[in-house]
Amino acid sequence: MKRKTIHLVDDESIIHDIFRRIFQEPEYELRISENKSQAKTNHDEDVDVVIMDQMIPGSSGLEIFKELKTNDPQIKVIFLTAFGTIEAAIEAIQQGALDYLQKPFNNIELKHKVDRVIKEKKLKRENTQLKKTIGDRFSFSNIIGRSPLLKKILGIVESVADANSTVLITGESGTGKELIAKAIHSNSNRRNMPFSPFNSSNIPANLFESLLFGYKKGAYTGAVSDKKGIFEEADGGTIFFDEIANLTTETQSKILRVIQEKEIQPLGGNVIKKVDVRILAATNIELLSKVKSGEFREDLYYRLNIINIHLPPLRERKEDIPLLAETFLKRFAKENNKSIKDMNAKFLRHLMDYNWPGNIRELQNTMLRAVLLANGNTLTPEALTPEVISNKNQRQEPGGFNEKVDAFKRQLIIETMEKNNWVQKKTAEDLGLKPSTLYELIKRLRINK
Known part of the structure; x- marks a missing residue:
């Protein structure tokens, strides 16, 4: 002490x-x-x-x-x-x-x-x-990746962070929607006020309104005292609605009123309270189809969708996989007291071949499993699940020209390095490259044995 x-x-x-x-x-x-x-x-x-x-x-x-x-x-x-x-x-x-x-x-x-x-x-x-810790955790520099798609997204995040407008974040499950929401909040002028997530998929529908708007004593059986809702507790800050499509139509109407009038009314109360809250929302489904089917209010959809940030699935930005995998490796090795330093080329090739239907969350869980099962200082394919290994020949490269070129270079260098027992000088000769050029490519493309 x-x-x-x-x-x-x-x-x-x-x-x-x-x-x-x-x-x-x-x-x-x-x-x-x-x-x-x-x-x-x-x-x-x-x-x-x-x-x-x-x-x-x-x-x-x-x-x-x-x-x-x-x-x-x-x-x-x-x-x-x-x-x-x-x-x-x-x-x-x-x-x-x-x-x-x-x-x-x-x-x-x-x-x-x-x-x-x-x-x-x-x-x-x-x-x-x-x-500082919170700021570091959710600042742009700590959102992992360097692909053009991700850089474009972070450009939008930076542009809208200080605005008060609503933002709708879309993308498949596991693409990092809440991370983007936290980055918007922590880089905004509301950063020192509360960030309150609300995941409607985890909460019974009959509790939505009491949790969001609060209630007065006696509002219903069991309401033995007044209780503030999330809107009042987050006053001055940000509320993040994850899976907003799951909200009931009645709750949707009340949220629309908050956006328009900036006021709430607790259940069982007759006093209107003013609140200043920024709303960020996310969904992993096509929300407009819910509007057309009458399950989601059209007016709320357009109030939420003033700014739309779409997060691409991991299979569309595979060039980020090596950096993500390395970050997870270092984190989980430290957390679990493992002396693992890197991944071998075959391990990483399996990661690049797989299409990751569960996106970053699935990659994260895969890396945790691999770290826990690994025996040596280097991750090998033996630590991967059969699902990841079986997708060996189903490669889907990123759609951009530069990404495909990089993927081709990476594969060619790895194959030539393996043929030459990872001797860089011999590999450079076979590829017709200067040793210094090969070294820079290995470093830029994150190639490890």
Whole structure:
């Protein structure tokens, strides 16, 4: 456990003794300075709080505070002030100090103030780290792939992130629709507000409205107290409706009202509440066919479909498979304490041959299984399922010219490398390439033995 670091700047030995009794090891680390020179030497960013006497020989507490703040803008300082110098302490607070205590101080009050400052600083640091983690997890750079199709999608995401318009995300199951929704939210001006997913396929239809709009006490049997709904709890943020086609027509009507009027009415209540929520929706079916059959409201469809982002199936962007597979390999190897470093060429070739009806989710599960079953440091076809291996001769290359050319180059290089026992110099000679050119191709096409 990290010790709480306190820096006392005071020239009185009696104050030093008091602090040593209050702030004892191992919970606290106490640094003591008697003048400006010592204070500058003893202070660094590991210090949680500085206790600064107002009167320091050859200087003043305020002067030392200003100098320390130059190198540590986040410095937290509590001033100790004697009778008649409160005005100076107030000036220090105006300069950015947190608080002051008048001598003689109460030991309990001093410890309480110090512990509170340290706790608040710790929470702020953790909150900053959490936001960074969330931002990193869902920033564009962490959506895996480099295919032209994916780059086009991320361009749209970037363009619409800060808008308040609804977005309809379409694509087969397992293509990453919720990941795109989270990327839109985390790169928007709502990023610090809630992101609330609602998957109607996992929830009984009779609970839709109470969960979304909340209810008042007595609204129905079992409603023993008021409860806020998702719309109210997500106020200022984003709601993501996954599988929106499953919503009942009555719930569809109420969501349309939220989009148009920006207001909700809890079940059993008679008060209209205003909400500011951005709606993102996703579906893995052709929603327009539901409109034509009367199962989905046409007016809601067009309000949702202002911006449409269609995610292609993995079989249409196979050039992303090596990068995805490598990312999953590293993640699962680390999570399961495995020393697996790479995949051999035949393993990767099977991944490229297979059409992945379950898309990225199926690839992810396949890589997890392979990592768990692997015995050595390299993944081999023995760790793959029969379904993946049996699709060996059913290759469907990506539709673009450049993708097909890259796939052909990759296959040709792998076959020639295998023939030459993976000796690059001999392979380059057989292919009529410079060794440096072959090396760059191997690196760009992510070819591993």
